[in-house]
Amino acid sequence: MRNFELGEKDPLKCLIRESGPESPKAGFHMNILNKLSTQACAKPYEPVISSFAMKIIGGLLVAFFISVLVFVPSSESNLSFWNQLPQFTFLKLNLPIPDLPIPRIELGPIFNFSIAIFSLMAFSFALLSTRKWRYQ
Amino acid sequence: MRFQEDLIYIENTLKGDMSAFGLLIQKHEKYAYTLALRIVKNPEEAEEVAQDAFLKVYHSLNTFEKKSKFTTWLYKIIYHEALGRLRKSKRFIVQLEEIPESEEFQVDFLDGLRSLHLEERSLLIRKALDNLKPSESAVLTLFYLKEQTIKEIEEITQFSESHVKILLHRGRKHMLESLRKISNQELINLL
Numbered sequence: 001m002r003n004f005e006l007g008e009k010d011p012l013k014c015l016i017r018e019s020g021p022e023s024p025k026a027g028f029h030m031n032i033l034n035k036l037s038t039q040a041c042a043k044p045y046e047p048v049i050s051s052f053a054m055k056i057i058g059g060l061l062v063a064f065f066i067s068v069l070v071f072v073p074s075s076e077s078n079l080s081f082w083n084q085l086p087q088f089t090f091l092k093l094n095l096p097i098p099d100l101p102i103p104r105i106e107l108g109p110i111f112n113f114s115i116a117i118f119s120l121m122a123f124s125f126a127l128l129s130t131r132k133w134r135y136q
Numbered sequence: 137m138r139f140q141e142d143l144i145y146i147e148n149t150l151k152g153d154m155s156a157f158g159l160l161i162q163k164h165e166k167y168a169y170t171l172a173l174r175i176v177k178n179p180e181e182a183e184e185v186a187q188d189a190f191l192k193v194y195h196s197l198n199t200f201e202k203k204s205k206f207t208t209w210l211y212k213i214i215y216h217e218a219l220g221r222l223r224k225s226k227r228f229i230v231q232l233e234e235i236p237e238s239e240e241f242q243v244d245f246l247d248g249l250r251s252l253h254l255e256e257r258s259l260l261i262r263k264a265l266d267n268l269k270p271s272e273s274a275v276l277t278l279f280y281l282k283e284q285t286i287k288e289i290e291e292i293t294q295f296s297e298s299h300v301k302i303l304l305h306r307g308r309k310h311m312l313e314s315l316r317k318i319s320n321q322e323l324i325n326l327l
Contacts, residue, residue, distance in 0.1 A: 029161035
């Protein structure tokens with residue numbers, strides 16, 4: 001066991017050192033760097049429009065389609081499907097409710113239209129902000 | 137090409153400088169590849185082992201604690217990566233018969249080797265190393281070629297000190313026997 005404690009005088013050490021290290025093929029380090037760059041780029045597929053957003057869009061389209069079928073008449077002389085439905089009369093409940101003086105707000109069509117537009121813009125802004133944060 | 141200290145490359149790599157990692161690879165690729173080759177005994181597989189080891193190094197570079205030398209950490213990854221590859225392939229290992237060790241015979245024989253040309257001698261040494269068991273050739277390479285200490289080899293191989301010394305002793309013995317066989321064969325071929 002003392003052979004490997006000979007230090008520089010060890011003939012086997014001299015021979016092994018003399019033979020030196022062996023070289024890999026040229027471009028060895030570039031292969032590794034290329035592998036690393038492809039690994040960094042290989043992210044799982046994520047659609048631009050998420051499945052949740054697609055569901056909302058689909059729901060809006062279906063709602064629009066149904067509303068057109070139900071509320072829009074086929075021609076000017078016809079009634080819409082909604083208007084063709086028989087009139088239901090709900091039973092009036094005669095409950096002894098005290099007559100409270102609740103104030104009523106008279107909302108005009110311009111105000112209602114503004115509220116609708118504001119809600120639509122707020123919804124769009126919220127949706128876009130959520131998507132922006134997710135990709136940051 | 138003059139290289140800088142490993143720690144400079146490591147810090148720059150951790151900052152996102154890929155060219156620093158490229159230089160770190162270039163600095164150590166030869167010894168990393170040689171160690172892998174001594175274990176798996178196949179140039180293509182050795183390249184794959186060394187490449188996979190460097191990829192592992194890159195991905196866990198932030199966990200390198202700098203308590204030991206970078207090379208010790210790198211060789212540990214290469215050693216275990218190569219052994220893992222061997223276990224998967226269940227490679228047949230050349231076994232050499234045990235021979236009684238004789239100092240006189242070794243010295244005469246090694247003197248004869250010195251009379252050969254450098255290239256021939258290097259070729260014989262590499263062939264002899266290829267005939268050794270993977271753990272023996274790895275330990276001899278680390279100890280003689282890379283001049284790692286017994287303590288560092290213990291850390292790389294996770295063997296005890298006595299085990300490393302036994303591997304060195306057996307490796308030497310088998311190496312000399314293998315050299316004798318190979319050089320006899322070469323002489324027969326020449327004649």
